[in-house]
Amino acid sequence: MTTIEIPRPDDWHLHLRDGDMLAGVLPATAQHFARAVIMPNLVPPVVTRADAEAYRRRILAARPAGSDFEPLMTLYLTEATDAHDVAEAFRAGVAMAVKLYPAGATTNSASGVRQLDKVMDVMETMAEIGMVLCIHGEVTDPEIDIFDRERVFIDTVLAPLRQRLPELKITLEHITTEEGVAYVRAADSNLAATITTHHLMINRNAILAGGIRPHYYCLPVAKREKHRLALRAAATSGDQRFFLGTDSAPHDDRLKESPCGCAGIFSAPNTMSCLAQVFEEEKALDKLAAFASLNGPAWYGLPPNADTITLVRSETPVTFPDKIETAAGAVTVFDPMVPVYWQVR
Ligand SMILES: NC(=O)N[C@@H](CC(=O)O)C(=O)O
Ligand SMILES: [Zn+2]
Numbered sequence: 001m002t003t004i005e006i007p008r009p010d011d012w013h014l015h016l017r018d019g020d021m022l023a024g025v026l027p028a029t030a031q032h033f034a035r036a037v038i039m040p041n042l043v044p045p046v047v048t049r050a051d052a053e054a055y056r057r058r059i060l061a062a063r064p065a066g067s068d069f070e071p072l073m074t075l076y077l078t079e080a081t082d083a084h085d086v087a088e089a090f091r092a093g094v095a096m097a098v099k100l101y102p103a104g105a106t107t108n109s110a111s112g113v114r115q116l117d118k119v120m121d122v123m124e125t126m127a128e129i130g131m132v133l134c135i136h137g138e139v140t141d142p143e144i145d146i147f148d149r150e151r152v153f154i155d156t157v158l159a160p161l162r163q164r165l166p167e168l169k170i171t172l173e174h175i176t177t178e179e180g181v182a183y184v185r186a187a188d189s190n191l192a193a194t195i196t197t198h199h200l201m202i203n204r205n206a207i208l209a210g211g212i213r214p215h216y217y218c219l220p221v222a223k224r225e226k227h228r229l230a231l232r233a234a235a236t237s238g239d240q241r242f243f244l245g246t247d248s249a250p251h252d253d254r255l256k257e258s259p260c261g262c263a264g265i266f267s268a269p270n271t272m273s274c275l276a277q278v279f280e281e282e283k284a285l286d287k288l289a290a291f292a293s294l295n296g297p298a299w300y301g302l303p304p305n306a307d308t309i310t311l312v313r314s315e316t317p318v319t320f321p322d323k324i325e326t327a328a329g330a331v332t333v334f335d336p337m338v339p340v341y342w343q344v345r
């Protein structure tokens with residue numbers, strides 16, 4: 001039996017939703033992770049300090065008995081966001097980061113930003129106080145092919161923004177392309193990226209080959225195999241600028257299995273098992289701690305967790321439930337399409 005012990009991991013990009021869905025999905029994350037950066041794309045979104053305080057309380061109240069899981073809150077950037085309120089939220093420890101959604105880019109992003117000029121004051125304040133901007137990095141121009149939207153965002157939005165405001169710390173969320181990897185690697189400072197578990201395991205064939213599979217549809221959409229390989233190389237390199245953000249994004253199955261299914265993959269229950277599998281395949285189990293437990297806290301200026309988890313490798317593949325039942329509906333769990341031998345003890 002092979003085992004590996006790593007500092008308890010954190011999830012630097014997580015959707016918990018609210019109400020019955022929150023109650024249904026939070027235990028899966030709290031079981032393995034000490035902390036998670038909570039995405040603010042509720043309807044209506046978490047915009048103000050007061051919104052974040054109230055949402056944080058609802059998350060704490062939904063924790064399973066005995067859990068000391070800590071939500072790290074973010075604020076949803078809108079063109080009406082008040083820079084002063086953002087700074088207050090940061091100084092008070094209520095919000096750790098601000099999230100930029102280009103309007104229309106992804107699930108619940110309608111209140112996002114259309115013109116970056118309208119949020120420059122907020123971003124300048126953030127640069128001054130050292131608050132991180134997390135970005136969903138895709139353009140929304142309908143002329144741009146959906147598989148090119150991350151690359152075009154980097155060239156036409158992110159690069160100019162970083163030139164204009166080099167002091168701003170930016171997390172480019174859930175990168176999916178070799179161009180994203182290369183751009184982060186080339187940056188000298190103030191740029192890091194999260195990588196999801198599913199983008200390390202599937203390419204776009206999972207969605208489209210042999211039938212259309214809505215549970216593999218997320219945004220940014222999975223790309224060609226060469227991009228998956230670039231992401232695997234980055235994640236397993238130990239490079240401090242790459243770390244885990246699962247982007248576990250639960251939706252009621254009825255909303256996924258529909259003529260216009262929504263974007264999001266729910267991976268919270270088996271993410272650590274899948275990651276150990278990936279790192280073993282890449283002969284990089286010694287880098288799993290950096291990716292899942294160390295690089296994220298270093299970037300956000302937090303200490304790593306003091307306790308540890310142990311992953312155990314079985315002789316036979318481990319199984320996970322196909323879906324979890326919540327009072328807000330059934331949610332299908334990410335199926336990695338390959339045998340996975342690892343389990344958190
Ligand atoms: N990743 C997704 O496909 N969906 C996320 C939103 C996001 O992170 O873009 C969601 O909220 O469902
Ligand atoms: Zn996103």
Ligand SMILES: [Zn+2]
Pocket residue numbers: 013014015039247249
């Ligand atoms: Zn997300």
